[in-house]
Structures are given as C-alpha cells and as structure tokens.
Amino acid sequence: MTAASDGLDGIIAAETVLSHVDGEQGRLIFRGHDIEELAGHVSQEAVAALLWHGFTDEAAAPETISRALGEARVAAFEIGRPLLPAAAGLTVTEGLRLLLAALPDTYPLPHHLLATAAMPVFVAALARARQDAAAVPPDPALPQAADFLRMLRGMPATPDHVAALETYLVTVADHGLNASTFTARVVASTRAGVFSSVVAALCALKGPLHGGAPGPVLDMLDAIGYEDQIEPWLEHAISDGDRLMGFGHRVYRVRDPRADVLKTVALSLRAGSNRIRFAEAVEAGALRVLARLKPGRRLDTNVEFYTALVLEALELPRDLFTPIFAIGRVVGWTAHIMEQTRGGRIIRPQSAYVGPMPKAAA
Numbered sequence: 400m401t402a403a404s405d406g407l408d409g410i411i412a413a414e415t416v417l418s419h420v421d422g423e424q425g426r427l428i429f430r431g432h433d434i435e436e437l438a439g440h441v442s443q444e445a446v447a448a449l450l451w452h453g454f455t456d457e458a459a460a461p462e463t464i465s466r467a468l469g470e471a472r473v474a475a476f477e478i479g480r481p482l483l484p485a486a487a488g489l490t491v492t493e494g495l496r497l498l499l500a501a502l503p504d505t506y507p508l509p510h511h512l513l514a515t516a517a518m519p520v521f522v523a524a525l526a527r528a529r530q531d532a533a534a535v536p537p538d539p540a541l542p543q544a545a546d547f548l549r550m551l552r553g554m555p556a557t558p559d560h561v562a563a564l565e566t567y568l569v570t571v572a573d574h575g576l577n578a579s580t581f582t583a584r585v586v587a588s589t590r591a592g593v594f595s596s597v598v599a600a601l602c603a604l605k606g607p608l609h610g611g612a613p614g615p616v617l618d619m620l621d622a623i624g625y626e627d628q629i630e631p632w633l634e635h636a637i638s639d640g641d642r643l644m645g646f647g648h649r650v651y652r653v654r655d656p657r658a659d660v661l662k663t664v665a666l667s668l669r670a671g672s673n674r675i676r677f678a679e680a681v682e683a684g685a686l687r688v689l690a691r692l693k694p695g696r697r698l699d700t701n702v703e704f705y706t707a708l709v710l711e712a713l714e715l716p717r718d719l720f721t722p723i724f725a726i727g728r729v730v731g732w733t734a735h736i737m738e739q740t741r742g743g744r745i746i747r748p749q750s751a752y753v754g755p756m757p758k759a760a761a
C-alpha cells in the first residue's frame with residue numbers, strides 16, 4: 400500500500416462539472432464562467448440555475464428558481480419557527496445546525512430547494528431570537544439576498560446593501576472539493592439524503608480553518624490597532640505558532656481571485672474609510688511577514704480577508720459571518736450532493752495501518 404497523503408493533499412477524489420479552482424493561475428470557473436463574469440453581474444438564483452442545471456426536474460430559469468425558493472422559504476419558516484426555543488443559548492451557527500437537522504426527509508418539496516431556502520430563513524430568525532425579537536416571515540416575491548436582509552433587520556435593505564450581499568453569495572457559491580463540499584459528498588455517497596449531507600457540510604464549515612475565518616480576521620485588525628504595530632504584531636503571532644486568518648490556501652499558490660472581487664465590494668460600500676485603508680496596510684504587512692517567516696510556502700490573501708470587510712460594512716455581527724457563508728455555499732453543496740448521488744459510488748478510501756500487530760501465539 401502507498402503512503403497516506405497528509406490532508407489528502409493533491410488527491411483527486413471526484414470528477415465534477417461544477418467548478419474549477421486553478422491554483423497556479425488564480426482562476427475560479429463555475430461551469431464555463433470565470434467568477435469575475437458572474438459576481439456583481441448575476442443573482443444568487445442565476446448561479447443556482449447554472450450549478451443545478453441538469454440535476455433537477457424543474458425548468459432552470461432563474462425566475463422559476465426564484466419563485467420556487469420563495470415558496471420554499473415560506474415552508475422553511477413554518478418548520479423552523481416552532482423550534483426556535485430549542486436553540487436558546489446556542490450560537491447562531493449551532494442553532495442553524497439544529498434547525499437544519501430538523502428538516503424532515505419526507506418533506507414534499509425538492510430537498511435542494513428547501514435546504515437552500517431554509518438557510519436565510521433560519522439564520523435571520525435565530526439572530527433575531529437572540530435579541531428577543533420575533534421572527535419576520537419571508538416575502539416569497541423577493542430574491543434570497545434581499546429577503547434575508549429584510550428578515551434579519553425587520554425592514555427592507557438599501558439597494559447597495561442587497562447588491563453587495565448578492566455579490567458575496569455568488570462569489571462563495573462553490574469552490575471545488577473544499578472541506579465542507581467534500582464532507583457533503585461523502586455523506587451523500589451513502590445515500591443519507593440532502594438534509595443530512597447539508598448538516599454535515601455546515602459542521603465542516605464551522606471550523607476556523609475553513610468558513611470560520613472572517614470573524615477572527617476582524618478580531619486581528621482590532622487587536623493590531625495601529626499602523627506601527629502591524630508587522631511586530633503579526634511576527635509575534637507567527638512566532639507563537641498562530642495562523643494569520645484570511646491568508647494561505649491549500650490550492651491557490653497566488654492571490655485568491657475572490658479577494659479582489661470582494662475588495663471591490665468593500666470599497667464600494669466604504670470608499671476611503673480608515674477601516675479599509677488599515678485593512679490594506681495589514682494585508683500588505685501580512686504578505687511581507689509571511690514571505691519572511693514562511694519562505695518555503697507561497698502564502699497569499701484568501702477569500703476570507705475581504706469577506707470580513709464586506710460583511711462588516713454591511714453592519715452584520717461577526718458571529719453571523721459563518722452562517723452567512725452557508726447561505727451562499729449551500730447552492731454549491733446541493734449541486735455537489737445531486738452530482739454525487741447521480742451514480743457516484745460510496746466514498747470509502749483506505750487507511751494505512753501503523754499500529755501494533757497481534758503477538759504471535761505462543
């Protein structure tokens with residue numbers, strides 16, 4: 400047997416038509432479209448139409464999907480609202496895990512639609528419940544991004560906020576075989592169903608090394624505080640063995656293309672603000688420090704650095720960042736789940752046993 404690959408690095412574990420991450424060129428393609436062609440130009444529903452195409456029975460037009468998601472948000476609200484008291488005392492991500500796990504496998508709506516629609520409904524209701532505010536019912540006529548902000552805030556969001564969130568949700572919709580998508584595909588490969596696969600994916604996303612990085616990015620900016628502290632603070636963090644959140648990637652050896660897409664969004668919301676200028680200085684300092692202290696590894700900015708600044712500019716609380724990532728990524732998860740269950744075999748790699756062998760019989 401060959402040696403194990405640490406972290407499955409470089410192992411190709413699935414064929415997919417959904418997305419391609421070109422780590423050398425810094426390019427991300429969704430089904431034949433560069434991310435720059437989609438983000439800021441199309442709706443989340445249009446990306447769902449693109450990624451789900453061929454896996455579902457319903458017509459793939461974005462308007463049809465928008466209507467179906469609207470109806471599914473109403474259904475999700477009916478399922479989730481009575482369960483909110485059970486989430487008291489949990490974080491929003493933990494509450495989301497609980498409510499998603501309660502989606503019944505027998506529910507008579509297409510499960511990829513209900514899982515996708517449930518995300519904004521549950522996140523908004525859980526965030527409001529935390530502040531003793533009543534859940535706001537969905538408006539099925541709105542697109543997901545606009546309805547999420549409306550359900551969260553209890554009032555319609557401004558067009559610039561809706562557009563910024565929409566761009567973010569499109570940007571993070573899919574990303575090859577990242578940890579959460581791989582998890583979704585493993586669970587789907589056992590035929591456990593869409594809801595179980597999505598719950599498992601959310602659990603993988605929750606970790607700080609994957610979708611949990613943007614909140615800590617802001618914590619890092621706050622902790623650094625002043626321009627003259629940037630490099631000393633970062634050097635100290637690395638010498639303590641910490642990782643700089645928002646930097647490094649398993650696949651990209653150059654800058655993550657989504658960083659520039661989201662930097663443009665952050666600038667559009669907060670042009671000329673001290674916060675963005677400071678973040679740019681921290682980014683530049685981090686790249687210098689990483690090149691100096693980790694010379695063997697090409698570490699660059701990843702999607703999470705400017706995600707943090709976009710979500711902060713949208714005045715969203717830090718503990719909602721991971722669940723909001725899930726509102727975008729569920730489109731990719733469900734597409735991969737459907738792709739995996741179309742004839743894919745159970746995912747079952749092997750391990751190399753390095754433990755002791757039984758003692759020979761005396």
Ligand SMILES: CC(=O)SCCNC(=O)CCNC(=O)[C@H](O)C(C)(C)COP(=O)(O)OP(=O)(O)OC[C@H]1O[C@@H](n2cnc3c(N)ncnc32)[C@H](O)[C@@H]1OP(=O)(O)O
Nearest residue numbers: 608609610612641642643644645646647648649696701703
């Ligand atoms: C949506 C997303 O999930 S994007 C990723 C979000 N996560 C983060 O931003 C967290 C910070 N980044 C990281 O922890 C990593 O870069 C990961 C998890 C994203 C990728 O990890 P891997 O490709 O497995 O890199 P690996 O863990 O093998 O690290 C290789 C070397 O680079 C170093 N390194 C990698 N990322 C960083 C970082 N952000 N800061 C400091 N050092 C780093 C490691 O310490 C290691 O060096 P060492 O061998 O001297 O210890």
Ligand SMILES: O=C([O-])CC(=O)C(=O)O
Nearest residue numbers: 573574576577578649702
């Ligand atoms: O691809 C990865 O490993 C992590 C990532 O950037 C994502 O999931 O968007």
